[in-house]
Amino acid sequence: MSKPTTGDFTKTAGWLDWYTSPSTPKFRLPAGAVDAHCHVFGPGAEFPYAPERKYTPCDASKHELYALRDHLGFARNVIVQATCHGADNRAMVDACLSSGGKARGVATVKRSVTDEELQALHAAGVRGVRFNFVKRLVDFTPKDELLEIAERIARLGWHVVIYFEAVDLPELWDFFTALPTTVVVDHMGRPDVSKPIDGPEFELFLKFMREHPNVWSKVSCPERLSVTGPKALGGEQAAYQDVVPFARRVVEEFPDRVLWGTDWPHPNLKDHMPDDGLLVDFIPHIAPTPELQQKLLVDNPMRLYWPEETQGA
Ligand SMILES: O=C(O)c1cc(C(=O)O)oc(=O)c1
Numbered sequence: 393m394s395k396p397t398t399g400d401f402t403k404t405a406g407w408l409d410w411y412t413s414p415s416t417p418k419f420r421l422p423a424g425a426v427d428a429h430c431h432v433f434g435p436g437a438e439f440p441y442a443p444e445r446k447y448t449p450c451d452a453s454k455h456e457l458y459a460l461r462d463h464l465g466f467a468r469n470v471i472v473q474a475t476c477h478g479a480d481n482r483a484m485v486d487a488c489l490s491s492g493g494k495a496r497g498v499a500t501v502k503r504s505v506t507d508e509e510l511q512a513l514h515a516a517g518v519r520g521v522r523f524n525f526v527k528r529l530v531d532f533t534p535k536d537e538l539l540e541i542a543e544r545i546a547r548l549g550w551h552v553v554i555y556f557e558a559v560d561l562p563e564l565w566d567f568f569t570a571l572p573t574t575v576v577v578d579h580m581g582r583p584d585v586s587k588p589i590d591g592p593e594f595e596l597f598l599k600f601m602r603e604h605p606n607v608w609s610k611v612s613c614p615e616r617l618s619v620t621g622p623k624a625l626g627g628e629q630a631a632y633q634d635v636v637p638f639a640r641r642v643v644e645e646f647p648d649r650v651l652w653g654t655d656w657p658h659p660n661l662k663d664h665m666p667d668d669g670l671l672v673d674f675i676p677h678i679a680p681t682p683e684l685q686q687k688l689l690v691d692n693p694m695r696l697y698w699p700e701e702t703q704g705a
Pocket residue numbers: 473474475476529578616655659660
């Protein structure tokens with residue numbers, strides 16, 4: 393992979409660029425595996441970053457994403473709109489459209505989006521919208537506005553992806569449980585993995601999934617959640633051990649409602665940039681059997697993003 397650029401933009405101070413020479417994973421992904429959470433950034437010269445953004449990244453183009461997909465052994469991608477592009481979905485849509493059917497997308501839209509625009513997003517491969525509640529990433533959007541969007545996209549058969557931090561789940565509970573669609577939680581709702589797995593915070597998250605069969609979770613981002621590591625660098629085969637019990641618990645209890653993604657190009661990491669090949673080697677620690685791996689990496693994302701290929705299967 394070539395070196396990242398930033399076009400006319402100046403990166404946020406301390407920005408870490410993606411890892412340019414990922415190792416070849418030792419773990420062999422099942423055929424048809426989907427990287428169900430990744431992003432594209434710009435390139436800024438072609439797809440400018442949004443004026444309201446909270447960070448300015450390095451560029452991370454569709455070409456780099458496809459190269460990573462092929463290198464790691466994934467068959468497809470789900471490209472999630474990154475907050476640095478606001479509700480301007482052009483970079484994500486362009487990446488979906490030029491993937492030859494190998495990418496689907498999750499968009500960010502405003503209440504003012506027209507039905508024609510939603511139809512165009514659908515035609516490009518978008519199958520969900522993302523609602524973000526992480527305060528360092530976005531400004532607050534009123535919940536009645538989000539509910540109105542959710543009701544409109546439900547008619548298209550799309551789902552809602554939510555990103556929030558564990559401490560905020562009690563306050564967001566009523567809103568999340570009122571959503572009329574499948575609801576996919578980013579990065580397990582960001583548990584504090586230094587707290588006990590059977591403590592009240594993670595128990596609330598498990599209860600959220602247990603009591604609401606429309607709620608799914610991405611068991612992604614160990615590199616973001618880990619406190620004690622070790623880091624996925626230098627050939628480490630047992631990275632982020634403190635995250636393993638949390639992710640494994642979700643995979644084992646809800647095997648048909650979990651997704652996995654690289655989160656490339658890993659926005660806003662402060663400590664280190666992981667080797668994406670070693671991140672793939674993390675998967676069998678949290679999904680230890682071939683059956684769980686098949687569901688996590690193939691069956692579940694295909695059911696959600698390419699249902700037309702799985703119906704009747
Ligand atoms: O934790 C983050 O900083 C982060 C940011 C974004 C985004 O800016 O869209 O997406 C993610 O999945 C994670």
